[in-house]
Amino acid sequence: MTLEQADMLNRLIGVENEISTLWEYHPDNPNQTNVQDRFEELQKLAITLENYLDENGVDIDEELPF
Numbered sequence: 001m002t003l004e005q006a007d008m009l010n011r012l013i014g015v016e017n018e019i020s021t022l023w024e025y026h027p028d029n030p031n032q033t034n035v036q037d038r039f040e041e042l043q044k045l046a047i048t049l050e051n052y053l054d055e056n057g058v059d060i061d062e063e064l065p066f
Contacts, residue, residue, distance in 0.1 A: 001009075024033045053060055 023029055025035055026032060050060060
């Protein structure tokens, strides 16, 4: 396989991964993820994780680059 072919294969894999991710939320997907519900679940999980870290002496403001 040439470098160009490997690059194209990697790009295809990236595109297919993005298609797969988007399908999770696509209206035609009968098992689609409800974005609002998932957003709320992730917010609750983030708070739980932050609380755990805080209770165990990890200052996330110092540890995280963002």
